[in-house]
Amino acid sequence: MFVRDALSGRVVAFSSSRSKRPHKPKTCPFCKGAEGLTPPAVLALPDADWSVRVFPNAFPVVSGIAGRHEVIVETPLHSGLFENFSRKQLALVFEAFQKRFAALSHGKNARYVLLFKNFGDKSGASIPHEHSQLLSFPFVPDAVKTELKNQRALEADVKGPALVETAFFKAVCPAGSLFPFQVRVLAKDKNARFESFSSSQGVALLALLQAVVRKVKKAQGAPDYTVVFHAAPRGKKMRFFVDVLPRKSVWGGVELGGGVLVNFKKPEAALKELKSLR
Numbered sequence: 001m002f003v004r005d006a007l008s009g010r011v012v013a014f015s016s017s018r019s020k021r022p023h024k025p026k027t028c029p030f031c032k033g034a035e036g037l038t039p040p041a042v043l044a045l046p047d048a049d050w051s052v053r054v055f056p057n058a059f060p061v062v063s064g065i066a067g068r069h070e071v072i073v074e075t076p077l078h079s080g081l082f083e084n085f086s087r088k089q090l091a092l093v094f095e096a097f098q099k100r101f102a103a104l105s106h107g108k109n110a111r112y113v114l115l116f117k118n119f120g121d122k123s124g125a126s127i128p129h130e131h132s133q134l135l136s137f138p139f140v141p142d143a144v145k146t147e148l149k150n151q152r153a154l155e156a157d158v159k160g161p162a163l164v165e166t167a168f169f170k171a172v173c174p175a176g177s178l179f180p181f182q183v184r185v186l187a188k189d190k191n192a193r194f195e196s197f198s199s200s201q202g203v204a205l206l207a208l209l210q211a212v213v214r215k216v217k218k219a220q221g222a223p224d225y226t227v228v229f230h231a232a233p234r235g236k237k238m239r240f241f242v243d244v245l246p247r248k249s250v251w252g253g254v255e256l257g258g259g260v261l262v263n264f265k266k267p268e269a270a271l272k273e274l275k276s277l278r
């Protein structure tokens, strides 16, 4: 159930099931052989003997007419890290991302689909096994509306000095970095849409994210990060981008009371440091 707080104007999703979420359970429900601990799969790739498995989140933030919440387990291996996945594995992960993004986008009430990934305790991840999540909303979230309105800022970002660059994508430290060592990966073609990326473009994007995640983990000296895919809502135009948000810092009174984020690392300095790391 969504409620807008009349004072702050922020939207709250009340979800009692979230409190029942196990934190680092003894038996990992995302491991191969533990499929019985999760809802049945809606997609398994490349086949039933899966390398990537998607199922409805057992403790959803949204459900029913309000939307859908799915988990994408990216590897059958409990300790297999995203940054070490093979190209073959990345191709399966991207196929799952794209197929389920399309499926949720075409849901009856879906107005926006959010694809994201949390890794590490400070990111809010309750299970350390590599996974991503998809959430469909019956409205376009405020943050996305703001991005659509301010999307000219992305044109400045994409012109900035590159951290890493490939044929289709460019990684930069955005001028308005909210977190130390934040990295933004932008599509070079401003009209490219996530839904229409080819498999090789998708693999190139994820391989670039692997390089970024490796650097970010080293730079902040902690494993915690969040990845947010920013795809334009259906019928809207916006340059596609992905933010890698290092999560070592915790929000305190300045952030919560003033709405001001404190970042100790200027993007120019972050770029220099991240460039020097492999």
Ligand SMILES: [Zn+2]
Pocket (backbone or CB within 6 Å): 028, 029, 030, 031, 032, 077, 078, 079, 129
């Ligand atoms: Zn596991």
